[in-house]
Amino acid sequence: MGQEFLKIKDPEDAEDIISTLPILKKVEKVSLVEAYRRVLAEDVYATIDLPPFRRAAMDGYALKSKDTFNTSEDNPAQLKLLDVVTAGKIPQMKVEHGACIEVSTGAPIPEGADAVVMIEYAEKEDDYVSVLESVPLNANITAQGSDVKEGELLLEEGERITADKIGVLSAIAMQLVPVYTQPKVAVISTGNEIIKHQEKLDYAKIYDINSYTLSNAVKACGCIPIHSEIVKDDYNSLKNAILKFKDADIIITSGGTSAGTGDNLKVVLDELGDVLIHGIAVKPGKPTIVGLIKTNSVNHQIIFGLPGYPVSALMIFHIFVAPFLRKMACIGENEVERNIKQYKLSRRYIPSRGRKQYLLVKIKDGQAHPILKDSGAITSLAEADGYFIIPKNVEMIEQGTLVDVYSLDN
Amino acid sequence: MGQEFLKIKDPEDAEDIISTLPILKKVEKVSLVEAYRRVLAEDVYATIDLPPFRRAAMDGYALKSKDTFNTSEDNPAQLKLLDVVTAGKIPQMKVEHGACIEVSTGAPIPEGADAVVMIEYAEKEDDYVSVLESVPLNANITAQGSDVKEGELLLEEGERITADKIGVLSAIAMQLVPVYTQPKVAVISTGNEIIKHQEKLDYAKIYDINSYTLSNAVKACGCIPIHSEIVKDDYNSLKNAILKFKDADIIITSGGTSAGTGDNLKVVLDELGDVLIHGIAVKPGKPTIVGLIKTNSVNHQIIFGLPGYPVSALMIFHIFVAPFLRKMACIGENEVERNIKQYKLSRRYIPSRGRKQYLLVKIKDGQAHPILKDSGAITSLAEADGYFIIPKNVEMIEQGTLVDVYSLDN
Numbered sequence: 001m002g003q004e005f006l007k008i009k010d011p012e013d014a015e016d017i018i019s020t021l022p023i024l025k026k027v028e029k030v031s032l033v034e035a036y037r038r039v040l041a042e043d044v045y046a047t048i049d050l051p052p053f054r055r056a057a058m059d060g061y062a063l064k065s066k067d068t069f070n071t072s073e074d075n076p077a078q079l080k081l082l083d084v085v086t087a088g089k090i091p092q093m094k095v096e097h098g099a100c101i102e103v104s105t106g107a108p109i110p111e112g113a114d115a116v117v118m119i120e121y122a123e124k125e126d127d128y129v130s131v132l133e134s135v136p137l138n139a140n141i142t143a144q145g146s147d148v149k150e151g152e153l154l155l156e157e158g159e160r161i162t163a164d165k166i167g168v169l170s171a172i173a174m175q176l177v178p179v180y181t182q183p184k185v186a187v188i189s190t191g192n193e194i195i196k197h198q199e200k201l202d203y204a205k206i207y208d209i210n211s212y213t214l215s216n217a218v219k220a221c222g223c224i225p226i227h228s229e230i231v232k233d234d235y236n237s238l239k240n241a242i243l244k245f246k247d248a249d250i251i252i253t254s255g256g257t258s259a260g261t262g263d264n265l266k267v268v269l270d271e272l273g274d275v276l277i278h279g280i281a282v283k284p285g286k287p288t289i290v291g292l293i294k295t296n297s298v299n300h301q302i303i304f305g306l307p308g309y310p311v312s313a314l315m316i317f318h319i320f321v322a323p324f325l326r327k328m329a330c331i332g333e334n335e336v337e338r339n340i341k342q343y344k345l346s347r348r349y350i351p352s353r354g355r356k357q358y359l360l361v362k363i364k365d366g367q368a369h370p371i372l373k374d375s376g377a378i379t380s381l382a383e384a385d386g387y388f389i390i391p392k393n394v395e396m397i398e399q400g401t402l403v404d405v406y407s408l409d410n
Numbered sequence: 411m412g413q414e415f416l417k418i419k420d421p422e423d424a425e426d427i428i429s430t431l432p433i434l435k436k437v438e439k440v441s442l443v444e445a446y447r448r449v450l451a452e453d454v455y456a457t458i459d460l461p462p463f464r465r466a467a468m469d470g471y472a473l474k475s476k477d478t479f480n481t482s483e484d485n486p487a488q489l490k491l492l493d494v495v496t497a498g499k500i501p502q503m504k505v506e507h508g509a510c511i512e513v514s515t516g517a518p519i520p521e522g523a524d525a526v527v528m529i530e531y532a533e534k535e536d537d538y539v540s541v542l543e544s545v546p547l548n549a550n551i552t553a554q555g556s557d558v559k560e561g562e563l564l565l566e567e568g569e570r571i572t573a574d575k576i577g578v579l580s581a582i583a584m585q586l587v588p589v590y591t592q593p594k595v596a597v598i599s600t601g602n603e604i605i606k607h608q609e610k611l612d613y614a615k616i617y618d619i620n621s622y623t624l625s626n627a628v629k630a631c632g633c634i635p636i637h638s639e640i641v642k643d644d645y646n647s648l649k650n651a652i653l654k655f656k657d658a659d660i661i662i663t664s665g666g667t668s669a670g671t672g673d674n675l676k677v678v679l680d681e682l683g684d685v686l687i688h689g690i691a692v693k694p695g696k697p698t699i700v701g702l703i704k705t706n707s708v709n710h711q712i713i714f715g716l717p718g719y720p721v722s723a724l725m726i727f728h729i730f731v732a733p734f735l736r737k738m739a740c741i742g743e744n745e746v747e748r749n750i751k752q753y754k755l756s757r758r759y760i761p762s763r764g765r766k767q768y769l770l771v772k773i774k775d776g777q778a779h780p781i782l783k784d785s786g787a788i789t790s791l792a793e794a795d796g797y798f799i800i801p802k803n804v805e806m807i808e809q810g811t812l813v814d815v816y817s818l819d820n
Contacts, residue, residue, distance in 0.1 A: 036626045050789075086602060088615060090614050106601070147787045148789055166623050169622075171619050191498065193516050203463055204500050206581075207581060207582070209577045210577075212576045216576050233496075314573065314577065374467060374552070376552055376557070378577065408572065
């Protein structure tokens, strides 16, 4: 016995293969409330001028600027107060020479006025206002369309709709927002030893971990997880489970890929589709499978078979699967960058030879402390803040070396 | 007329006042699926050993290590293969001297065995296995409880439940997770000029922006927004709206705080509770109100009255409200830090005098470009990637100065 990895790949080649997998972008329309954190699928143009009318930028008095020519505190201009226009009200009167109309911030500028003096520079007494400074033409007036003209580009396809972008869409009252459809990802835990959380923990069994960690990691990539039942590690169970998820864009399995398990996923994929990668030369996570199932003449389902150990599964997910899911969900790579931070290594570390390695670390006292547990250890997940990459042929990393730590939280 | 800011505060004092506002932490239990991204409210201890039984760390053959003493490729040990135990199966036989049992990764170690030889170092032929190396005691065996012993601390109160922490909770099959209750935040847009997105845009009106931006910004702080109707800017409408949200922990209004609007929020708060801050000496956002309403003998509602301009409202939210909401939602300050990044300023900038200023910037070509628009401009929201802080008495910031840019996306 023993497993043959016929298509074992270097990690760089595996990344290349995964990055060229076919992606089908779908678009849907959602309400503005649902649009938060989604990715815009079309450019958005202004359907109205912003602001939609000429308005006051400050609380004050709308007037003719000429009437304030040469005025000062010692020589104020006396203007007759005709009316008051608050925000939301339509002005009923015109500003004539020698007169003014009180306006509040956001109120429309009455006809005839060409400037607003701020209340701080004016004094009201009965029906008259003394203007204490000379007011330039257009002062404190925001012209219609001065921010955006109808037809102008507001937001671009591919932008993530954050709270501030929601504000832009609100300004033009966009009620249905075109966004990229979130890919559906079926998450399957395989293994005869895996049981549901509701079950009694009999000897030889362990509780399901991977479907929970991976479902949530899938969410963090902007995809929708379909949390499946646990699947027995035999050919028929696995094949039936995969066929059940015909609607999923992607299927992620964990377990059932290491030697001694019969390598069922490979056998199933050989029958239903293509095995593209069978083994990646990394630590942890060597027994990783990537495959493709043709569901009809245009569509493919992509399958990632991850190792069964929770740490290995989550690491391989982060390194090889997450970038692909984010790409499929149309999330820009720029969003990931901020989750890399440099730390000094707390101690000397001697990597295992021959494979590129991803080492979990805990950040403490501003240093990256390697977590030296095997990938079966759950506590390494509890402690880990991230990981760094050790290239294939490094013999030793000195204490104090600056390493790029990738957050596990994305 | 003109508004008196009786309790105008320096921003540092405002931060102090806000940071000492009373916080009531509530705890609830949610399912593991709902626990993602929530904050753990209690320490979690292991309820079982992990792993729960002695298991194989590798695919191989369980044996007595003594039987492999002095073996090598030239001098292999011949062991009788008694049985095969895959993961999830209960061993039916004992390992005797001169015998072995095939085990797969994760399978229980049969009684009598004290080591596992990896399949790579063994050769199977019919009912016999040749072991090609000497196997030390306990090799490739993970002892019961070696990762975690029942009763050990697994996760600490206050930790955010990320995908990897979900894995830890799954390992012990925790079905109801104690988490801090997410504060409920009512978000109210006030203003007679504000209309709903479904309405026709008549002259003098603008579409509601703030309730959408602020609701989503509230979500990003781990709180639950209650999106309200638009409220007219008069005493009775505002008072009724506030009284309607008795269940909210926090109420955020925007608009109705600048001079010329009658300062209705202050008047309402003077009647229903206390005004703690009436004006903050910052740009933008001077007309900001913070108040407290006693809802019964133990509970308080906290009210933030933000300026009406969308940019000002969102900036004041980020700077003064968001840290408080995150604290109330029990989210650690360490999560915010990663959203600060240093950039060089693209051009010389001369700040306005006398007030601490928050300047929006766009990040382009690795530089921070100031956005020089007034706070009524929606496009500044569309362009902005973040802001940096300019202290009160700075006269000029040179081109190329390194500035700390705070992301608007948190």
